[in-house]
Amino acid sequence: MAKLSINVDHVATLREARKAKEPDPVAAAIAAEMAGADGITVHLRGDRRHIQDRDLKILRGVVKTTLNLEMAATNEMMEIALQIKPDMVTLVPEKEGEVTTEGGLDVDGNFEKLNQVIAKLQLNGVLVSLFVNPDEESIKTSAKLRADYVEINTDSYACARNVAEQIAQLERLERMATLTHRLNLGINMGHGLDYRNIVNLVQIQHIHEFSIGHAIVGRAVLVGFEKAVREMLDLVKR
Ligand code: PXP
Numbered sequence: 001m002a003k004l005s006i007n008v009d010h011v012a013t014l015r016e017a018r019k020a021k022e023p024d025p026v027a028a029a030i031a032a033e034m035a036g037a038d039g040i041t042v043h044l045r046g047d048r049r050h051i052q053d054r055d056l057k058i059l060r061g062v063v064k065t066t067l068n069l070e071m072a073a074t075n076e077m078m079e080i081a082l083q084i085k086p087d088m089v090t091l092v093p094e095k096e097g098e099v100t101t102e103g104g105l106d107v108d109g110n111f112e113k114l115n116q117v118i119a120k121l122q123l124n125g126v127l128v129s130l131f132v133n134p135d136e137e138s139i140k141t142s143a144k145l146r147a148d149y150v151e152i153n154t155d156s157y158a159c160a161r162n163v164a165e166q167i168a169q170l171e172r173l174e175r176m177a178t179l180t181h182r183l184n185l186g187i188n189m190g191h192g193l194d195y196r197n198i199v200n201l202v203q204i205q206h207i208h209e210f211s212i213g214h215a216i217v218g219r220a221v222l223v224g225f226e227k228a229v230r231e232m233l234d235l236v237k238r
Pocket of ligand 1: 007009043070090092100101131151190191192193211212213214215
C-alpha cells in the first residue's frame with residue numbers, strides 16, 4: 001500500500017501572508033502525524049516565501065515519521081541539507097517568480113551537477129528522489145544517476161481537461177511506474193493531486209509514496225471553518 005507524505009508548505013504560506021506566528025506548519029505536521037500520515041514534506045525555497053529555516057530545524061526534531069525536504073540543487077540548499085539531514089531530499093527545479101514547481105528536472109542537461117549532489121547526499125545518509133516529468137528519458141537518466149527514488153510529476157494527469165485525456169495520462173503514469181520499477185528505482189508521485197484524482201492513481205502498482213499538499217490544506221480550511229467560527233462566536237457572545 002502506498003504511503004502518504006503531507007506537504008505543509010501552504011500552512012506556512014498563510015502564516016507568511018501576515019508575517020505572523022500562526023498558523024505554524026510545525027503544528028500542522030504534528031497534527032498530520034497524529035492523523036496517521038506516513039511523512040512530512042516541506043519545500044525550502046531560495047526566496048523563503050513559505051517554509052523558513054526555523055521550520056525545517058524544528059521539524060527535524062519533532063517529525064517522528066519521515067521528513068522529506070524538497071529543494072533546488074544549489075550550494076546554499078546543499079549546505080542546509082547536509083546540516084539538517086532530512087530522511088530524504090527531493091531535488092526539484094526552482095524558477096524565480098513561479099507560483100509552484102512548474103515541471104520536472106532537466107536531468108540530462110544537469111547530469112554532472114546532479115551526479116555530484118546525489119552522491120554527496122547519499123554519502124551523508126540522505127535518500128535522494130528526483131522530481132521528473134513522466135517521460136522515459138528522464139526516468140532512465142535518473143537510474144543512471146543512481147537516485148533512490150523518482151517522484152513522477154502528476155501535473156499533466158491532474159490538469160487533464162476531459163475524461164479521455166485523463167485516462168491517457170493515467171495510462172502514461174502507469175507505464176512510467178512500470179519502467180521505474182523495472183529500473184529498480186523507488187516510485188513517488190505528486191503535484192496537483194486531490195480528493196477526486198487520487199482514486200484512480202492508487203490502483204497503480206509499486207508506488208512507494210504520494211506527496212500531497214494544496215488539496216489537503218485547502219480542504220482543512222473548509223472542513224474546519226464552521227468550528228472556528230463557532231469558537232469565536234462563543235467568545236464574542238459570552
Ligand atoms: N511534489 C513536488 C515536487 C512539489 O513541488 C509539490 C508542490 O510543492 C508537491 C509535490 C505537492 O503538490 P500539491 O501541493 O499540488 O499537492
